[in-house]
Amino acid sequence: MTTAILKNMSVVDLVGRFADIAVRQYEAALIGKVAVYNALIDQMLAVTDELRSRPEDQRSALVPLLVHPNRQVRLMAAEFTLTLAPTASRQTLQELSDAKIYPQSAYAMGTLRALERGDRKPT
Amino acid sequence: MPAEDLELQRALALRAVAGGLLRLRWLAAATRFELAMHRHMRALKYNPDQPRVPRGNPDGGQWTDAGGNGNPIAQRRVRLAGDVPTNDPPEVPKERPKTSGERVGWLKAAARMAAEHGIAAVEFAKIYPWMAYYAAGMQSYNDSPRTLEELQTQAAGPGYDVHHIVEQGQARDEGYPREAIDGPDNLVVVPRIKHWEINQWYQTRNPEFGWQTPREYLDGRNWTVKRSVGLEALRTVGVLKP
Numbered sequence: 001m002t003t004a005i006l007k008n009m010s011v012v013d014l015v016g017r018f019a020d021i022a023v024r025q026y027e028a029a030l031i032g033k034v035a036v037y038n039a040l041i042d043q044m045l046a047v048t049d050e051l052r053s054r055p056e057d058q059r060s061a062l063v064p065l066l067v068h069p070n071r072q073v074r075l076m077a078a079e080f081t082l083t084l085a086p087t088a089s090r091q092t093l094q095e096l097s098d099a100k101i102y103p104q105s106a107y108a109m110g111t112l113r114a115l116e117r118g119d120r121k122p123t
Numbered sequence: 124m125p126a127e128d129l130e131l132q133r134a135l136a137l138r139a140v141a142g143g144l145l146r147l148r149w150l151a152a153a154t155r156f157e158l159a160m161h162r163h164m165r166a167l168k169y170n171p172d173q174p175r176v177p178r179g180n181p182d183g184g185q186w187t188d189a190g191g192n193g194n195p196i197a198q199r200r201v202r203l204a205g206d207v208p209t210n211d212p213p214e215v216p217k218e219r220p221k222t223s224g225e226r227v228g229w230l231k232a233a234a235r236m237a238a239e240h241g242i243a244a245v246e247f248a249k250i251y252p253w254m255a256y257y258a259a260g261m262q263s264y265n266d267s268p269r270t271l272e273e274l275q276t277q278a279a280g281p282g283y284d285v286h287h288i289v290e291q292g293q294a295r296d297e298g299y300p301r302e303a304i305d306g307p308d309n310l311v312v313v314p315r316i317k318h319w320e321i322n323q324w325y326q327t328r329n330p331e332f333g334w335q336t337p338r339e340y341l342d343g344r345n346w347t348v349k350r351s352v353g354l355e356a357l358r359t360v361g362v363l364k365p
Contacts, residue, residue, distance in 0.1 A: 029327075030228075030232050030235075031225075031228035031229060031231070031232050032224070032227055032228035032231055032232075032319075032323055033228065034323055034326045034327055037327060037328075038326075038327065038328045038336070041328045041334060045334065079330050100361060101235065101239055102235055102320055102360060102361070103320070103323070103324070103327070105361075106320075106324065106359040106360055106361070107329065107330075107359075109358075109359060110329065110331050110355070110359050111330060111331065113355075113358075114331045119331070120330070120331060
């Protein structure tokens with residue numbers, strides 16, 4: 001999906017697209033389709049860049065996804081709302097980490113550890 | 124028989140045939156509709172009979188697998204509802220997948236499902252005979268995290284692999300000596316499927332590394348950094364105690 005198409009999408013539609021991409025990542029990760037997972041990262045970054053460029057940084061619209069039933073959607077929503085909703089996003093990451101279900105628990109744990117060490121500076 | 128009676132009988136027979144055809148046509152349409160609905164429901168992963176967690180619980184409103192058909196694996200297959208796939212375990216193929224990539228993917232998925240739901244690997248092998256060959260690897264997936272010393276001293280029995288903390292391919296390409304790469308300090312014994320997950324982790328883009336893969340991030344970095352990330356990988360997949 002091109003940047004021009006994303007520019008014409010509403011915030012609600014962009015959030016829906018974000019969730020859709022994360023669900024496809026979930027499915028790819030589940031059976032080890034790493035190339036598919038990695039390619040979807042670019043699509044997700046395009047969506048979050050578009051949300052960020054909207055007035056008042058509309059990535060805040062991703063916050064409701066912190067309680068989405070799919071754990072990959074929760075993980076990615078937390079990754080992209082660390083500056084906008086730090087408490088809620090960290091809580092989501094902690095819950096994912098505690099659940100010990102790979103790979104989401106691993107990535108959640110990695111982010112929490114990087115934040116503790118100060119290696120990760122959310123933007 | 125009078126001609127009128129014959130005509131009447133013929134008309135009645137024709138009506139019966141027409142009625143039968145009409146009924147057949149109706150049944151065909153109903154069947155098509157039913158199949159379409161099944162496909163639709165399957166696409167939505169919707170099972171109207173599936174119970175939900177009662178309101179007031181942390182997972183209130185979400186689907187639960189309580190009250191299934193008694194088969195713990197079947198209960199946990201496609202199960203969650205809604206128009207967005209949620210955390211559904213996928214349908215594991217009954218036949219041995221043709222490529223090793225697919226086999227590895229499905230074995231990892233099955234091992235995770237088994238660990239997540241406390242199902243013994245042998246139960247999977249009963250339903251998916253092609254998995255029997257990998258049962259030891261699936262069983263070792265449930266191992267608790269261990270200390271570095273334990274990982275470095277345990278034997279590599281069935282279901283376990285020797286893993287290089289600093290990845291051997293990259294270290295070799297960058298000219299590190301073989302004695303450092305294969306030195307006892309760089310070797311650990313890990314559950315086989317966890318080993319595959321470590322490899323997957325190295326290849327997967329990750330926000331910790333600026334959305335690069337760890338392997339890309341480590342390209343050209345020194346041994347200390349490679350080892351530090353290597354130990355982090357072991358912690359991340361739950362092999363090394365935090």
